[in-house]
Amino acid sequence: MSWNTFGRMLRFTTWGESHGPALGAVLDGCPPRIALSEADIQPFLDARRPGQSRFTTQRQEADQVRILSGTFANEDGTTQTTGTPISLMIENTDQRSKDYGEIAKTYRPGHADYSYDAKYGIRDYRGGGRSSARETAARVAAGAIARLVIPEVTVTAYVCEIGGDAIDPANVDFNEIGNNAFFCPDPVAAKRWEGVVDEARKAGSSLGAVVECVATGVPAGWGAPVYAKLDGEIAAAMMSINATKAVEIGDGFAAARLSGEQNADEMRPGSADGEGPEFLANHAGGIAGGISTGQPVTCRVAFKPTSSILTPRKSVTSDGEAVDVRTKGRHDPCVGIRGAPVVEAMMALVLADQKLMHRGQVL
Numbered sequence: 001m002s003w004n005t006f007g008r009m010l011r012f013t014t015w016g017e018s019h020g021p022a023l024g025a026v027l028d029g030c031p032p033r034i035a036l037s038e039a040d041i042q043p044f045l046d047a048r049r050p051g052q053s054r055f056t057t058q059r060q061e062a063d064q065v066r067i068l069s070g071t072f073a074n075e076d077g078t079t080q081t082t083g084t085p086i087s088l089m090i091e092n093t094d095q096r097s098k099d100y101g102e103i104a105k106t107y108r109p110g111h112a113d114y115s116y117d118a119k120y121g122i123r124d125y126r127g128g129g130r131s132s133a134r135e136t137a138a139r140v141a142a143g144a145i146a147r148l149v150i151p152e153v154t155v156t157a158y159v160c161e162i163g164g165d166a167i168d169p170a171n172v173d174f175n176e177i178g179n180n181a182f183f184c185p186d187p188v189a190a191k192r193w194e195g196v197v198d199e200a201r202k203a204g205s206s207l208g209a210v211v212e213c214v215a216t217g218v219p220a221g222w223g224a225p226v227y228a229k230l231d232g233e234i235a236a237a238m239m240s241i242n243a244t245k246a247v248e249i250g251d252g253f254a255a256a257r258l259s260g261e262q263n264a265d266e267m268r269p270g271s272a273d274g275e276g277p278e279f280l281a282n283h284a285g286g287i288a289g290g291i292s293t294g295q296p297v298t299c300r301v302a303f304k305p306t307s308s309i310l311t312p313r314k315s316v317t318s319d320g321e322a323v324d325v326r327t328k329g330r331h332d333p334c335v336g337i338r339g340a341p342v343v344e345a346m347m348a349l350v351l352a353d354q355k356l357m358h359r360g361q362v363l
Contacts, residue, residue, distance in 0.1 A: 143345020250285025
């Protein structure tokens with residue numbers, strides 16, 4: 001059993017704290033002879049990096065990744081994986097631990113302060129330690145490598161709702177995701193969200209968000225019928241992300257409001273090239289019985305409002321005294337905005353793991 005490791009055949013362990021000298025990940029089980037350099041990882045870290053707009057935390061971190069092990073430089077200058085553990089490190093360079101001095105003995109409502117203290121009898125009050133969203137940088141780095149294991153799959157995540165204001169499916173254009181600060185495929189919604197998030201930020205409050213993820217190119221057959229279900233692994237991966245409170249696969253909760261006829265993903269004969277049947281719907285999110293169907297694998301992840309807010313909230317100290325808490329420092333007014341690259345990374349890690357397990361079982 002491990003409390004910091006995820007995966008079965010492709011396993012990754014994250015390490016480090018928000019205000020420590022560095023954080024990182026060790027990825028074990030990656031196949032050998034895959035071309036890999038730091039340049040393959042950095043663009044995904046740049047997408048998650050803080051301080052890129054007024055809608056995210058102003059903590060300034062370069063998030064430059066270093067590969068410490070698991071690769072070999074060839075004579076022609078290319079670098080390949082060796083099949084041994086790949087160690088990744090990202091230095092922390094802009095910590096302001098003094099911002100947290102006032103809450104050293106105070107539990108912040110909505111945070112893991114009290115639960116960590118109850119479990120371990122000690123907690124890192126400087127940004128939350130391991131419970132900080134800063135930990136997710138290591139996941140994004142590991143996820144970039146996982147993408148190289150599944151070149152046949154394209155993983156795309158985007159914010160589809162902020163503060164209860166959702167995108168219009170008729171306006172969705174994936175090419176727009178990189179054109180705004182919200183990872184939003186709907187330019188009209190992105191413009192609205194500027195005012196919504198600004199208002200929350202100026203009020204010292206925060207907002208929740210929903211991130212949707214679509215993985216195309218996943219072949220039929222990945223997953224397992226019972227204890228390694230593809231949807232179960234995706235749900236576990238997404239729920240492990242800091243600030244996540246709910247996960248839906250396919251239609252999710254909406255499926256409970258459909259009839260059997262409406263929910264059935266009907267099929268018709270496919271083309272003669274043996275690629276499988278043609279599906280007339282995808283209510284199941286590309287997964288049936290825990291195994292991929294060949295359709296796009298879809299999920300939605302709900303992120304709670306950022307718990308670090310300037311608005312005073314009632315709480316207690318570690319000595320049991322009543323107190324009002326307002327959290328100073330630099331925080332995301334909507335942590336779900338930067339959740340999109342993390343959701344992509346976790347989806348890639350699960351799918352790469354499932355691909356290797358499938359190959360190992362059915363050869």
